[in-house]
Amino acid sequence: MRTVAVVGASLAGLRSVEELRNQGFAGRIVVIGEEVHAPYDRPPLSKAFLAGTLPAEELALSEEDFDAEWRLGVRADRVDPRAGEIHLSTGEVIGADGLVIATGGRPRTLAGTSALSGVHTLRTLDDAVALRADLQAGVRVVVVGAGWIGAEVASTCRSLGLEVTVVEAAFIPMERALGPVLGSLCAELHADHGVDLRLGVGVDSFSHNGSRVTGVLLRDGSHLPADVVVAGIGMEPSTDWLLGSGLPLDNGVLCDTGCVTSIPSVVAVGDVARYRTAEGNHVRHEHWTNASEQPVVAVRNLLAGTTVDSFRPSGYVWSDQYGVRLQVAGETSGVDEVAVIDGSPDDRKFVAEFRRAGLAVGVLAMNNAKLFGRMRRQLAQPPGVTIPAS
Amino acid sequence: MITACAVEDLPVGESVRIPGEPAIAVFNADGEFYAIDDTCSHQDASLSEGWLEGCFVECPLHAALFDLRTGMPTCLPAKKAVRTYPVLVEDGVIYVDTRAREAVA
Numbered sequence: 001m002r003t004v005a006v007v008g009a010s011l012a013g014l015r016s017v018e019e020l021r022n023q024g025f026a027g028r029i030v031v032i033g034e035e036v037h038a039p040y041d042r043p044p045l046s047k048a049f050l051a052g053t054l055p056a057e058e059l060a061l062s063e064e065d066f067d068a069e070w071r072l073g074v075r076a077d078r079v080d081p082r083a084g085e086i087h088l089s090t091g092e093v094i095g096a097d098g099l100v101i102a103t104g105g106r107p108r109t110l111a112g113t114s115a116l117s118g119v120h121t122l123r124t125l126d127d128a129v130a131l132r133a134d135l136q137a138g139v140r141v142v143v144v145g146a147g148w149i150g151a152e153v154a155s156t157c158r159s160l161g162l163e164v165t166v167v168e169a170a171f172i173p174m175e176r177a178l179g180p181v182l183g184s185l186c187a188e189l190h191a192d193h194g195v196d197l198r199l200g201v202g203v204d205s206f207s208h209n210g211s212r213v214t215g216v217l218l219r220d221g222s223h224l225p226a227d228v229v230v231a232g233i234g235m236e237p238s239t240d241w242l243l244g245s246g247l248p249l250d251n252g253v254l255c256d257t258g259c260v261t262s263i264p265s266v267v268a269v270g271d272v273a274r275y276r277t278a279e280g281n282h283v284r285h286e287h288w289t290n291a292s293e294q295p296v297v298a299v300r301n302l303l304a305g306t307t308v309d310s311f312r313p314s315g316y317v318w319s320d321q322y323g324v325r326l327q328v329a330g331e332t333s334g335v336d337e338v339a340v341i342d343g344s345p346d347d348r349k350f351v352a353e354f355r356r357a358g359l360a361v362g363v364l365a366m367n368n369a370k371l372f373g374r375m376r377r378q379l380a381q382p383p384g385v386t387i388p389a390s
Numbered sequence: 391m392i393t394a395c396a397v398e399d400l401p402v403g404e405s406v407r408i409p410g411e412p413a414i415a416v417f418n419a420d421g422e423f424y425a426i427d428d429t430c431s432h433q434d435a436s437l438s439e440g441w442l443e444g445c446f447v448e449c450p451l452h453a454a455l456f457d458l459r460t461g462m463p464t465c466l467p468a469k470k471a472v473r474t475y476p477v478l479v480e481d482g483v484i485y486v487d488t489r490a491r492e493a494v495a
Binding site: 014015018041043044048060061062063288289292316318325327369370372373374377 | 433434435436438439440441448450451452453466467469
């Protein structure tokens with residue numbers, strides 16, 4: 001393998017470049033990144049960066065360039081994997097005999113808002129800069145979606161002294177991920193910090209003055225005046241540039257247990273990669289840790305030319321909101337029992353264990369990083385620890 | 391020189407956080423005591439709450455690994471070293487020498 005192209009220059013792309021060099025690849029690496037920025041860390045965008053306490057230069061993920069060619073501010077328009085050609089938005093064609101797909105995704109947007117200013121999504125640095133510019137003193141913020149991003153944005157806006165309403169279609173926030181008890185606790189965190197939380201109600205439409213949003217009309221008929229609306233309603237994997245490439249796409253780039261696609265010289269990592277688990281399901285993870293961990297395995301398989309190793313997710317996620325640190329690892333959905341094993345949710349310091357058939361398969365901690373670190377290492381391994389390759 | 395704790399209060403594999411500016415984390419790594427800045431050089435996390443393995447501590451937030459002997463990170467996301475401090479044990483008490491603080495970049 002002489003040239004590897006890495007398409008996508010965020011965490012998963014950067015980690016792929018780092019792993020290529022770590023694992024001894026001495027050939028040419030070309031990184032294609034749609035954003036003009038060098039790889040930066042995204043988690044602070046909803047927290048310290050949005051709050052204005054962390055400057056943009058602190059977000060840089062690496063000071064090294066790993067002797068790679070960084071084509072930033074350039075999009076990959078299409079790829080012909082068999083010919084080993086990547087066609088860029090500049091008209092340039094990159095020849096590569098290995099390809100790492102790390103294009104992540106785009107946030108879902110609220111229908112009917114594309115022409116309205118004051119309506120935001122949050123994924124990139126530019127998104128965060130634009131949102132921050134709108135968070136002027138006295139503005140009224142409506143956050144749609146009470147997932148991680150929505151909760152963190154709401155929390156940051158409250159810390160800036162802004163009036164915040166969170167609208168969530170489900171009756172309990174985060175219920176699918178955390179179960180009803182801990183989901184209700186997330187609801188309490190919002191309420192404790194003066195957020196007006198509207199649960200079990202969807203968004204109907206938006207009021208505006210012709211160009212700028214002025215409010216959100218809910219399905220129950222209520223109208224929330226708003227100067228700023230933030231949508232935290234999930235993302236879609238960026239695979240449009242792969243249409244016609246022959247690579248199997250279905251809610252992401254389909255790959256095997258080792259992040260290898262149907263073509264052995266093409267691997268996918270991060271939010272865009274929908275890989276096969278040992279149980280035979282295809283899953284995607286939209287988390288920082290996944291983007292950081294997958295490249296280790298994907299690059300190993302890419303350089304080996306075949307799937308020699310399988311990816312095993314740690315399932316580690318964290319969130320800082322309303323002054324508490326939440327950490328989750330392992331599996332938290334589809335469990336039989338959630339038991340608080342240390343501390344108390346009322347004190348906002350506790351550790352809960354998620355059990356299936358009596359075995360601990362997941363752990364959640366609030367403000368207890370130490371015990372969390374110990375617990376996550378003791379989680380029951382999923383069945384079939386020795387996963388056969390491919 | 392600041393007092394960390396009694397030797398008997400810091401068994402192998404344990405850590406203690408000394409509040410202050412900056413806060414310092416003291417570890418007992420297989421019988422050796424090490425002191426480093428408590429706050430991860432990457433983002434706001436207390437290294438005293440991290441996972442200790444040999445003479446490395448893993449940041450409890452993002453799993454960046456720091457060498458307790460040098461303060462150097464071994465992997466992303468941390469890029470900058472944390473400061474290390476000499477540790478002294480006298481009459482069963484662990485002390486941290488913070489005078490070296492200015493000498494380290």
